[in-house]
Amino acid sequence: MLTEDKKITTSQTVVIVSNCILGSGILTLPRVLADSMKTSDGWISIILGGILIMLAGLCIVRLSQRFPGKTLYQFSRELMGKWCGSIFSILIATFYIFIAAFELRVMFEVTTLYLLEDIPRWAIIMSFIWVGLYIIKGGLGAIARLYEIILPSTVVVFVFSMILSGKIFEVDNLLPVLGDGIFPVIKGVSSTILVFLGHELMFTLTASMQHPEKAGKAVIIGISIPLFLNLVAFVMVIGGMSVHGVISSTWPTVDLLRSFEITGLFFERFDFFLLVIWIMQILTTFSILQYNSSLGFAQTFKTRMRPFMFCSMPIILFIALIPRDVNELFMVSKIFGDIGVVIFVILPPLLLVYAKIFKKGAVR
């Protein structure tokens, strides 16, 4: 039977972190980067952003390791005091609900444009929420095992379809390197960080690991997989569509695959495959976020998780329906992404230093 408190292995931790990071970002990142930088140097920003997130992830791991067996929601009270800690936990849990809802909305916008034109919005989003509930009901162990199946297929299909797009790849589109100097690259890093959010799962995962001492390694590998995929996506998209072509495309990664057809390979069109695996990715991101949020509420109020899982469902549906159109959705996601950066990238090092100075948690 699936038990809720099953410990997860190190590789399962890697897979969960990767799946959580791989969300809607990979479809829009090339445009966001090209738009804000106006050069083709975004790949440098992606690498820098990834490294930055790895450092933040390590801080989170170090912090969690000071409180063995406890998740953020449990140790925040020890760390920040009773009230502050509880409020912080609730804020984060609420934040996850919003992010989960926006992931769903992005998923809806893409599927309604390219796949299921006539299906009403609530139907797509609601079926997703129910499937998500089914996954997280099984607990972390079940989630981890499902993700272990999804991630390899994602990587294989994604890299394969990106390699096929070599047909329209032109290296001139990626040159010159650093033509406008380093400044645009630094500007781009702030956009890439948003895409890599998801490393903060280590706040809760470290506690459930069989070998928490390997959490640092896990988070670095977990981030490097999406780092690699985002890098491949960016290079192929810019190479295939050029900076100017990407700027005007809402979903550039999908459009890249729509821009070529390959005859004689049994399948002629490959955008379909990308969309399929990508929907699975959204599902994984969504469900782990919902799980984490329910976990947060449950552990803060010291009750069971079930009620929170069910309660969050209508709330998520409601929030997902709020943005009026795609532009508003992008705008709101950006705002929430920025909040995420503050909480999960800037705050952890400070908390770690604070914990070290005031000797909070187990000092090794």
Place this chain on the structure above:
Amino acid sequence: MYPMKRQTLIALSLLLMLSLTGCWGNKEIEEQTILVGLGMDVAQRSSEEEQLAESGSIYPRKELVTLTFQIIPFQKRQVSSKSDKSSSDLYSNIQETGDSIFQMIRQMANRRSKPMMGHHVKVIVISEELARKIEIDKLLKFVLRDNAIRPSCIVLMSKGKASQVLVSNNSGEIPSLELVGLVENQGKSNNILPSKNLTKLDGIINSGSSFTLQNLASSVDEVAVAGASIIKGKTRKLVGSLSEWEVQALSWIQGSVKGGVLKTIDQGGQTITYEVISEKTKIKSKVEGDKISFEVNVKTIGRLIENWDTRESSENEEYIREVEKLFVRQLEDMMNDVIRKMRDTYHVDVGGFGDHFRIQHPKMWRKLEKDWDSAFTRSEVKCNVNLIIEDTGSSAK
């Protein structure tokens, strides 16, 4: 089995029936007509439209564009006894005039019972006359936004009417697919430019640089490639065209030659022909103060495939050297001609010089980017050709 579970099971199996209905959003393929090609012309109502309008099928519109839809109906049509070529048993062309591309496509729903689907549009043909009048990005805005028409579809120009290009005399041939095949022949012939699909075109239009599009000419029976049209980046309208000959020179400059022919005459006025095996172009740009200069270095290897002066032996090294020189001069003349035409006649850069400059002098490019065409007009271009005849094929004499 637990007694309570039985009812649950029955309820669940009833629910299962829902999944047995199959897709309820299905569309039978026989019920579809597939749109394979789009032609865009200056507005001129077709005779059918005239008749429809007279009998009352009319809606408010400015008459700007006439679209030609090339559709493949799934059920084979009876060949109409009409003698015009706008339909055969495989395809039929329908025309619609108006001012919004999308409205015109949806207007088809008023005229045909089977809806058109745009997933398989392979080619868009725009007539030169229309491109002179209306900005190309306006014409393509809809196809770029549409979620059915794929951005892999290629864009071509036509010397005459686009509707004339989308016809075929041979039964069993679909003109749109023929056109795609024609443009893909680039490996065999160097007077065909690399095709531009909507994605590439969108990038180029957004970047504001001038570009060329493959041109087509139609005779009574046939459609053939015929040079290229030049579209100026600033106005996004057509400014002129290049002949087939000039396109050939252009592809040498762009380094897109993958094979094909280079022909010239020897001193005796006899034809000699060179078959390209490989070609490589390097463009170097230099900035000295305000002056920009380019150096085009073409390196090519090939074989002497034809010489009509049958007295000369191709084994003769001296003769080969001499012929090489003739080809080099020919090629340099061609390239200089087309560069002069770009610079002095049309004042545009369609040879990809801007791209090389962007990569080699990124800082300077940012300053000139906005008005690159005129910066190019002021620049100097020098061409060098290094041509080697490697072999003479399977005939030594």
